Amino acid sequence: xxxxxxxxxxxxxxxxxxxxxxxxxxxxxxxxxxxxxxxxxxxxxxxxxxxxxxxxxxxxxxxxxxxxxxxxxxxxxxxxxxxxxxxxxxxxxxxxxxxxxxxxxxxxxxxxxxxxxxxxxxxxxxxxxxxxxxxxxxxxxxxxxxxxxxxxxxxxxxxxxxxxxxxxxxxxxxxxxxxxxxxxxxxxxxxxxxxxxxxxxxxxxxxxxxxxxxxxxxxxxxxxxxxxxxxxxxxxxxxxxxxxxxxxxxxxxxxxxxxxxxxxxxxxxxxxxxxxxxxxxx
Amino acid sequence: xxxxxxxxxxxxxxxxxxxxxxxxxxxxxxxxxxxxxxxxxxxxxxxxxxxxxxxxxxxxxxxxxxxxxxxxxxxxxxxxxxxxxxxxxxxxxxxxxxxxxxxxxxxxxxxxxxxxxxxxxxxxxxxxxxxxxxxxxxxxxxxxxxxxxxxxxxxxxxxxxxxxxxxxxxxxxxxxxxxxxxxxxxxxxxxxxxxxxxxxxxxxx
Numbered sequence: 001x002x003x004x005x006x007x008x009x010x011x012x013x014x015x016x017x018x019x020x021x022x023x024x025x026x027x028x029x030x031x032x033x034x035x036x037x038x039x040x041x042x043x044x045x046x047x048x049x050x051x052x053x054x055x056x057x058x059x060x061x062x063x064x065x066x067x068x069x070x071x072x073x074x075x076x077x078x079x080x081x082x083x084x085x086x087x088x089x090x091x092x093x094x095x096x097x098x099x100x101x102x103x104x105x106x107x108x109x110x111x112x113x114x115x116x117x118x119x120x121x122x123x124x125x126x127x128x129x130x131x132x133x134x135x136x137x138x139x140x141x142x143x144x145x146x147x148x149x150x151x152x153x154x155x156x157x158x159x160x161x162x163x164x165x166x167x168x169x170x171x172x173x174x175x176x177x178x179x180x181x182x183x184x185x186x187x188x189x190x191x192x193x194x195x196x197x198x199x200x201x202x203x204x205x206x207x208x209x210x211x212x213x214x215x216x217x218x219x220x221x222x223x224x225x226x227x228x229x230x231x232x233x234x235x236x237x238x239x240x241x242x243x244x245x246x247x248x249x250x251x252x253x254x255x256x257x258x259x260x261x262x263x264x265x266x267x268x269x270x271x272x273x274x275x276x277x278x279x280x281x282x
Numbered sequence: 283x284x285x286x287x288x289x290x291x292x293x294x295x296x297x298x299x300x301x302x303x304x305x306x307x308x309x310x311x312x313x314x315x316x317x318x319x320x321x322x323x324x325x326x327x328x329x330x331x332x333x334x335x336x337x338x339x340x341x342x343x344x345x346x347x348x349x350x351x352x353x354x355x356x357x358x359x360x361x362x363x364x365x366x367x368x369x370x371x372x373x374x375x376x377x378x379x380x381x382x383x384x385x386x387x388x389x390x391x392x393x394x395x396x397x398x399x400x401x402x403x404x405x406x407x408x409x410x411x412x413x414x415x416x417x418x419x420x421x422x423x424x425x426x427x428x429x430x431x432x433x434x435x436x437x438x439x440x441x442x443x444x445x446x447x448x449x450x451x452x453x454x455x456x457x458x459x460x461x462x463x464x465x466x467x468x469x470x471x472x473x474x475x476x477x478x479x480x481x482x483x484x485x486x487x
Binding site for chain 2: 008009012013015016017018043044047048051052054056057059060063064067068070071074075206207225226229256
């Protein structure tokens with residue numbers, strides 16, 4: 001039986017109020033007068049004893065190395081004037097601008113090669129293809145990279161991580177949203193595997209969100225946040241089939257057009273950078 | 283059976299070091315100067331520990347603690363010295379954390395619309411398959427904390443892991459003491475329910 005309102009007040013006072021020993025003894029005597037309330041008190045005290053066993057894990061060793069420097073950098077970023085936004089209202093990051101320039105240059109080269117093939121590709125071997133002439137001359141210089149290499153490597157790393165994350169999330173969500181209504185075969189559902197993947201992705205999302213925020217990729221960060229919500233829901237599905245909750249996930253995905261947003265993000269990413277060779281699968 | 287919940291100063295909370303830098307002792311808003319650095323270095327571990335207790339993971343803990351320092355830096359002129367610096371920082375931390383969680387809840391509602399305010403994290407009651415993979419009691423405790431609402435978690439963490447008095451917790455959260463006791467009571471009942479799966483193993487009743 002649940003304690004009455006008066007007894008709940010007694011219990012709350014006994015457990016949490018800053019009382020003298022005498023006051024605690026008085027309250028306890030009142031509480032013990034009711035067996036149900038006494039039982040509740042013992043149970044809650046046992047719970048608090050257990051929670052007191054919590055040990056806060058040590059932070060990673062490098063958290064406080066450079067903590068102030070990271071904070072100062074963040075302060076400066078927040079104090080900086082807002083960047084010019086593109087026509088879509090986004091603020092393209094430096095990495096994205098570089099990636100767009102590189103892809104535009106690559107596209108022009110492909111178009112040029114294509115035109116050359118169309119114009120000169122039908123010629124016989126006896127002809128001296130115009131394209132071969134430059135071989136006799138001094139080799140062309142390779143275009144210098146527009147920016148130092150390190151930022152490109154770092155940008156590619158975040159892009160690759162984001163691409164992997166979105167691809168894995170998409171595969172996971174497609175596996176759920178395409179379930180036939182009324183399907184109850186738990187083997188076909190493959191829920192435990194899906195939940196494990198969802199938990200991995202949730203663990204990854206906190207760091208990814210932060211890095212995307214640092215790289216001013218607000219749209220992608222928001223998408224990762226939306227995905228995190230859905231992935232948490234998937235991770236907490238019942239081990240046996242939990243059809244109402246699965247339907248909730250399906251509706252959430254549809255309502256927010258999550259899969260469309262992932263596709264758009266992937267298209268923008270593939271337009272800006274080469275496809276990653278390492279395509280993760282579930 | 284009589285049992286008193288004794289406070290364990292130092293077991294969970296970092297003892298606050300003597301205040302040697304208050305917000306009013308530095309006056310350069312942009313860029314931050316040495317006094318602000320001293321202020322940050324003095325409180326960063328305490329604030330980080332609180333942020334970790336609230337968020338449950340290191341990445342969000344650093345993010346939250348830095349945001350608190352940024353707000354403290356912006357609002358230092360509003361600090362009149364009417365409270366200890368630590369109390370002032372706690373208030374900023376609590377408000378920042380609760381605001382973030384409200385925004386997250388709004389996102390949940392936007393996702394599920396008519397299907398209600400569905401806090402996946404607040405309903406993360408450990409399932410048997412999760413328990414089977416759990417890494418012992420610490421994992422169970424962390425999972426149990428995830429079942430609390432943001433306000434309940436804040437109240438519980440401040441009271442039991444930061445060792446604040448009831449009055450200080452109520453002050454940090456901007457609520458009356460009676461409301462605080464109700465929050466703590468609800469939180470403890472939820473934790474008891476969340477820990478029910480392994481109650482027998484852990485000797486809980």
